[in-house]
Amino acid sequence: xxxxxxxxxxxxxxxxxxxxxxxxxxxxxxxxxxxxxxxxxxxxxxxxxxxxxxxxxxxxxxxxxxxxxxxxxxxxxxxxxxxxxxxxxxxxxxxxxxxxxxxxxxxxxxxxxxxxxxxxxxxxxxxxxxxxxxxxxxxxxxxxxxxxxxxxxxxxxxxxxxxxxxxxxxxxxxxxxxxxxxxxxxxxxxxxxxxxxxxxxxxxxxxxxxxxxxxxxxxxxxxxxxxxxxxxxxxxxxxxxxxxxxxxxxxxxxxxxxxxxxxxxxxxxxxxxxxxxxxxxxxxxxxxxxxxxxxxxxxxxxxxxxxxxxxxxxxxxxxxxxxxxxxxxxxxxx
Numbered sequence: 001x002x003x004x005x006x007x008x009x010x011x012x013x014x015x016x017x018x019x020x021x022x023x024x025x026x027x028x029x030x031x032x033x034x035x036x037x038x039x040x041x042x043x044x045x046x047x048x049x050x051x052x053x054x055x056x057x058x059x060x061x062x063x064x065x066x067x068x069x070x071x072x073x074x075x076x077x078x079x080x081x082x083x084x085x086x087x088x089x090x091x092x093x094x095x096x097x098x099x100x101x102x103x104x105x106x107x108x109x110x111x112x113x114x115x116x117x118x119x120x121x122x123x124x125x126x127x128x129x130x131x132x133x134x135x136x137x138x139x140x141x142x143x144x145x146x147x148x149x150x151x152x153x154x155x156x157x158x159x160x161x162x163x164x165x166x167x168x169x170x171x172x173x174x175x176x177x178x179x180x181x182x183x184x185x186x187x188x189x190x191x192x193x194x195x196x197x198x199x200x201x202x203x204x205x206x207x208x209x210x211x212x213x214x215x216x217x218x219x220x221x222x223x224x225x226x227x228x229x230x231x232x233x234x235x236x237x238x239x240x241x242x243x244x245x246x247x248x249x250x251x252x253x254x255x256x257x258x259x260x261x262x263x264x265x266x267x268x269x270x271x272x273x274x275x276x277x278x279x280x281x282x283x284x285x286x287x288x289x290x291x292x293x294x295x296x297x298x299x300x301x302x303x304x305x306x307x308x309x310x311x312x313x314x315x316x317x318x319x320x321x322x323x324x325x326x327x328x329x330x331x332x333x334x
Contacts (some may be wrong), residue, residue, distance in 0.1 A: 248273030
C-alpha cells in the first residue's frame with residue numbers, strides 16, 4: 001500500500017492543497033518499506049492529483065479537504081482518509097499499526113488500543129457529567145475528561161434533524177417565545193431562496209423581521225468609513241446609534257496627560273463604555289463593526305441587547321480573517 005501525506009513543515013497540512021511537500025510511504029504487513037518526501041509544486045487540487053498519480057499513490061492521508069477536491073482525487077482511483085492531524089512521525093506510527101482513520105489525531109486520548117477506526121464518541125462516554133448553564137446536562141467525552149468535539153463525530157445524526165445522543169439539552173418546545181421568534185427570523189433570512197443576500201442585507205432583514213426600531217453600531221475607529229456607510233444603510237429602516245470604540249476616553253497603557261492637558265499616549269478601546277451608551281439608548285440590536293479581539297468579548301458580555309457581528313478587523317488580511325485558513329504562508333506562520 002502506498003500513501004501520500006501532504007505536509008506543512010513537519011506536520012500534516014491543515015488543508016491538503018496548501019502543503020509544501022508530500023510524504024510518500026509504502027507499507028506491507030505493518031512495516032514501512034519505503035518513505036520519501038517530494039516537494040509539492042503549486043497549491044491546487046490538480047497539482048496534488050498529478051503528484052499522487054505520478055507516484056502511484058493508493059491512498060491520500062490529509063487534513064482538511066473540500067468535497068470537490070476529494071471527489072476529483074477519488075476519480076483518479078486514489079482513496080482519501082481525511083481530517084487527520086499530527087506530526088509526520090505520529091502518522092508513520094499509525095500507518096505501521098494500521099490505525100490510521102478519518103479524524104485520527106484530532107483527539108489522541110480517544111484513540112483506542114485495538115486499532116478500531118470507527119466512531120469513538122459512543123465508546124468514550126465514561127466520565128461524569130457536569131451541569132451546563134440553563135439546567136442542561138453536558139456529558140464529558142473522552143477518557144481524559146474532554147468535552148464534546150463535534151468534529152470527531154462520524155454519525156452526525158443532527159444533520160437529519162435528530163438530537164445529538166451524547167448531550168442532554170432542553171427540547172425546542174421549552175424555548176421562550178422570544179428565543180423561538182429570533183430563531184424563526186434567523187431561519188427566514190438564512191433560508192432565503194429568491195435572492196442571494198450579502199451579510200449586510202441579512203442583518204438588515206433580520207432586524208426588520210424582529211421588529212427592531214433602534215439599532216446600535218459599535219465600531220472601531222480604524223473602520224470609521226465602513227461604519228458610516230453601514231449606518232447610512234441602516235438609517236433607511238431604523239433609528240441608528242453609532243458609537244466609536246474610543247467613547248470612554250481612556251488611555252492605553254503607557255499613556256498620560258501633559259501639563260497643558262493634552263495626552264502623550266493613545267486612547268484605547270473601551271468596550272464597556274460602548275455597551276453602557278447603547279444600553280442607555282435602549283437599542284434592540286447591536287451590530288459589531290471591527291472591534292478588536294477581546295474588546296468584542298467584553299462588549300458581548302455587557303450588552304443588554306442581542307449582538308451580531310457584521311465586520312471583523314484583520315490588519316494583515318484586509319479584514320478578511322478566513323483568508324488565513326486558505327493561505328500556506330499564514331498557516332505556517334501561526
